[in-house]
Amino acid sequence: MMANSPMHSLDVLDNVLANIGTAGVKKPLHLDACRASLANRAEFAAMRRAWWRGSHADLLDQLPGRVDGLGELTGSLLVVGPTDSGEVHDVPEDQGGWEPGAPFLMFQERFKTALVNTGAPSPFAHGIVGALNEMASNAVEHAQSAAPPVSTFELFHDRWSFSVTDVGVGVLASLRTSPKYQMLKNEVMALQTAITDGVSSTARPGRGFGFTQVFRSLADRACSIRFRTTGALAVWEGVSPASQQLTMSPMPQRIGFHVAVSGSLATVRA
Amino acid sequence: MTMTIAGFNLAETVKRTVLAGRIAGAGDKSKIEKAARAAASEGRVAIDCSGIEVMSSSYFDAAVWPLWSLADFFPIMTKVSAHVIDDIEIVLKANGGAAWCLTKGEPRIVGALDSTLERTVQEVVRRGEVSAGDLADLDRAIGATAWSNRLAALYNLRLVRRSKDGRRLNYVATWRA
Numbered sequence: 383m384m385a386n387s388p389m390h391s392l393d394v395l396d397n398v399l400a401n402i403g404t405a406g407v408k409k410p411l412h413l414d415a416c417r418a419s420l421a422n423r424a425e426f427a428a429m430r431r432a433w434w435r436g437s438h439a440d441l442l443d444q445l446p447g448r449v450d451g452l453g454e455l456t457g458s459l460l461v462v463g464p465t466d467s468g469e470v471h472d473v474p475e476d477q478g479g480w481e482p483g484a485p486f487l488m489f490q491e492r493f494k495t496a497l498v499n500t501g502a503p504s505p506f507a508h509g510i511v512g513a514l515n516e517m518a519s520n521a522v523e524h525a526q527s528a529a530p531p532v533s534t535f536e537l538f539h540d541r542w543s544f545s546v547t548d549v550g551v552g553v554l555a556s557l558r559t560s561p562k563y564q565m566l567k568n569e570v571m572a573l574q575t576a577i578t579d580g581v582s583s584t585a586r587p588g589r590g591f592g593f594t595q596v597f598r599s600l601a602d603r604a605c606s607i608r609f610r611t612t613g614a615l616a617v618w619e620g621v622s623p624a625s626q627q628l629t630m631s632p633m634p635q636r637i638g639f640h641v642a643v644s645g646s647l648a649t650v651r652a
Numbered sequence: 653m654t655m656t657i658a659g660f661n662l663a664e665t666v667k668r669t670v671l672a673g674r675i676a677g678a679g680d681k682s683k684i685e686k687a688a689r690a691a692a693s694e695g696r697v698a699i700d701c702s703g704i705e706v707m708s709s710s711y712f713d714a715a716v717w718p719l720w721s722l723a724d725f726f727p728i729m730t731k732v733s734a735h736v737i738d739d740i741e742i743v744l745k746a747n748g749g750a751a752w753c754l755t756k757g758e759p760r761i762v763g764a765l766d767s768t769l770e771r772t773v774q775e776v777v778r779r780g781e782v783s784a785g786d787l788a789d790l791d792r793a794i795g796a797t798a799w800s801n802r803l804a805a806l807y808n809l810r811l812v813r814r815s816k817d818g819r820r821l822n823y824v825a826t827w828r829a
Contacts, residue, residue, distance in 0.1 A: 477678060477679030478679070480673065480676040481679065482666070504705075505705065505735075508670050508706050511672075511706075512670050512671075512672035512705075512706035515673040516672050516673055516708055516710060518673060519672070519673030519676065519710065520674075522675055523674060523675065579742075580746060587746040587747045587748070588717070588743045589710075591709035591713075591743070591746075595672060595709065595710070595739070
């Protein structure tokens with residue numbers, strides 16, 4: 383068993399996607415009651431990484447035995463449940479799932495409470511949950527995927543984090559649905575454009591400010607941000623991020639869009 | 653002078669204090685419109701934002717901003733925290749819109765208003781009730797038609813209400829009694 387270690391955003395990405403079937407379609411894992419320890423989750427994350435790299439055929443046989451205590455297999459989906467310090471949750475795709483009292487809103491409430499319980503100021507916790515909400519809403523609206531996006535949060539040792547992952551068309555294809563963004567030539571350019579204020583595949587005024595909420599919620603805070611889309615990566619580490627400051631780079635193709643944001647609880651409390 | 657404007661509390665209406673995400677906003681839109689219509693008096697309604705911790709631009713655009721497009725409807729935001737105003741202003745500026753915000757009884761306009769309309773609305777506020785003809789006296793270089801167009805633009809932004817007095821249209825700031 384691996385020692386307790388924080389789940390890196392890549393682990394989170396791997397942790398919430400399963401490679402289902404021979405077609406290689408990535409689908410999110412679903413949530414149900416499970417009392418996995420973080421150590422077990424780390425082990426599971428390592429398994430997911432191997433799965434992601436293509437050795438899933440071998441792992442498929444091992445999975446039922448290995449995931450004992452982590453969750454339940456429902457068909458080929460592993461059901462992963464919450465721990466005291468983190469959760470994985472499907473993002474609802476219909477408006478009813480965003481109603482007060484709905485499971486997804488309760489999930490966000492638990493994230494907020496967990497942050498506040500570690501000493502984070504309430505306005506900061508509200509801002510972060512708002513940012514998660516924006517990213518989750520974006521994923522539902524733009525992914526064009528039959529599979530629901532997945533959101534996670536985690537507080538571990540001295541770090542807080544959240545992520546939203548979808549298995550959709552990615553940023554370039556999404557933006558190119560608008561004539562205004564047909565000229566985008568590559569994934570890096572598309573990602574750079576997408577995180578700019580006021581850019582949306584709808585090309586409507588008042589749209590395209592979801593990322594703004596992320597950056598604003600992190601003003602004056604030490605944090606790291608990772609946006610990964612089909613063929614590009616944008617990362618940032620520092621204080622008070624801004625869209626134009628992210629480091630962009632081309633990456634191997636992967637489906638969908640993934641945002642992971644994390645920060646130090648110590649600096650939040652300060 | 654402002655008067656007590658009938659209104660509704662936004663957080664109580666949607667039963668949450670973190671208002672973010674376009675999908676959540678689209679889901680809440682009809683609830684908010686229903687509450688606004690129920691509370692409105694002569695088309696005027698105060699949107700009480702007390703208790704709201706976060707209202708993202710996307711949420712405001714999807715859920716609240718549509719109120720400004722309803723016919724003969726004059727929304728006014730009240731008790732809006734400074735950081736929420738920043739997010740609202742993003743949407744207003746992107747849409748070329750503006751709105752009255754009442755903070756501690758003091759009205760201020762947030763959003764995009766060009767200097768011409770700014771001057772016009774200030775004059776409406778200063779005089780209480782005006783017609784285009786009244787404003788023509790202010791600056792003879794600007795004809796009554798131009799003043800009339802400016803007042804109509806303010807009306808379309810829901811920053812002023814108007815009433816007819818014979819052939820004359822009188823304008824008052826939305827929040828004024």
